[in-house]
Amino acid sequence: MTGFPSTVAERDAVDESGNALQRVLRKLAAGELGSLRVLIVLAIIWVIFQIANDRFLTAINLTNLTLQIAAVGCISVGVTLVLLLGEIDLSVGAVSGLAAAVMAVLSVKHGWGPYPAILAAIAVGAAIGLFQGTVSTRLAIPTFVVTLAGLLAWQGAQLYVLGSTGTLNINDETITNLAGVFLDDWVGWAVALVVIVGLVVTELGFRRQRAAAGLVQAPPVGSAIRLVGAAVALLGGVYVVNQDRGVPLSLVILLVIIAFFHWLLTRTRFGRHVYAVGGNDEAARRAGIPVARIRTIVFVLASALAAFGGVLAASRLQAVNQSSGGSDLLLLAIAGPVIAGTSLFGGRGSVWGALLGALVIGSISNGMDLLALESSVKFMVTGGVLLGAVALDAATSSRRTTGRT
């Protein structure tokens, strides 16, 4: 083969060369199997920590891991949406802290019921997203700047809302249950089974529809591998956490949120338009897509998800204080999806990356805590993993571009 293949047919012909393993490796390198790549990274991290400390892969520790990642995972879902547009939201950490503070003040000081208080927190997030999205689209200010200003301002608002007390302990059971309740063993099994059956039925229906329409089918092996993989992950996960306290409610909530946004992004016109705006906003505009509206909606969703992430974090801590939503939360919420292959340049990625990225980062943090390592080491290792992942992304996306003839 000399030079680049000039047609897709030729390119595929090149892909057919070599054995199956080489083909998979090539696709891996080309970033096509992005989620598989991050799973491998995750597996490596788990093996390393398990070797270093045999308490790492125990039911109790893995359950703790899922509890630890629920809040940041939820925030990462919103960050993923923003990244898909090719934008950035630096305010998500501050928004989560402010929303949690609003919820806590309403619940503790004003005696609001749990649901109104949670809804108010989410509404505050949505309003902030609407404001930031509108300012950045109307005035054509980069979202980096608008949300950087937001990061400072909402942090200030959080201190203001909390007032002189500083720390508020949450004693409302409904709120603390979000992160403190576990499903009964049999409920966990039942949910897993229902989800698996749902996945199989959907996949079969999908294939039947395509067959009826006379469209080419992807090889059934692919479907089978994906379904078996999902089933093993679900059943295995339920088995493990049932050895301990059971399936955490917060994990179920996170998975439902991710599944919903995955559906929104891949099955609806809105989702398609998000990818289009992130890929080429001028093309999207000419296709009649209301680009500014799409951007604004995404910022509303991102801030609302950040707010709910703040609620989950407060529920787990059973308190809100001045540093809620601060520290490294923002950085980890952005690093997660990026590690899992969501492009910073927009248009490429999946909300499942929010979960996988949160798992990678959460595992590093959790494992280092088990080893009683300093946070200095923790930060440096997480930074290294992030840089490695982004370098891989940059290398593969430049390969994609130069691959064009």
Added chain:
Amino acid sequence: MTQAAVSPSGASASGGAAPLLKLSGITKTFGAVRALDDVALDVRAGEVVALVGDNGAGKSTLIKTISGAGPADGGSITFEGREVHIKSPQDSTSLGIAVVYQDLALCDNLDVVENLYLGREARFHNQPFSRMNEVEMEQHAIELLGELQVKTLASVRTEVGSLSGGQRQSVAIARSLLGEPKIVILDEPTAALGVAQTAQVLALVKRLKERGLGVVLISHNLSDVFEVADRIVVLRLGRNGGEYPATSDQRQAVVAAITGVSDDKPASAATTEVQS
């Protein structure tokens, strides 16, 4: 007087059919620059009109008056015999005029089907969050590309970013047809394409014509123009510089009209310009 400047030979290529689109007396100024001055252009169904002229002659500006991207300052536009006012791209689209711009405006991260249907996705219900009907879109995409004999695509689910220039151009042209237009305007569709890919795109242009569409083709490449066009309209310094049938014996005359070297050309606006 515009009509007088147009050589009568133009009518021979497409018979006496009434034009689908008729521009007359179009003017457009940018500050002190007269980009278009009393320009006329006819397009009939089932014919390819090539719009040629040197850099800055006003071709893109003229196209923008039709596409609504830059409405004319004066003059009249008739479409299917009715006088129309094109003030925005939406006006032009709803009349049935589609434009394929030179920069194509495709989303590299989306596949062929997704690009074809961008902004007009098929859905199961006409509600904000209804599911898209991927099967229907894919079927129609395959059908359309089949009709246009775009054969080099391995799969309509290939990302557009990985396609060749000719394939991308084919996708952009196919995309313009989904709105069922009556006129398709192509701005330099073969610029930057190799020999084989140019042939592929020119064949596609011929197929548009066979479908009964009026095609306006802007090109700097005269051999492409003579290969597919029925009629050649020359713009020179924002004015009509003559109109020629696309027969090979007209080549010298067209070149002369473009450059303004008027040896064998009848007197026209161009002769009054300064010699270049």
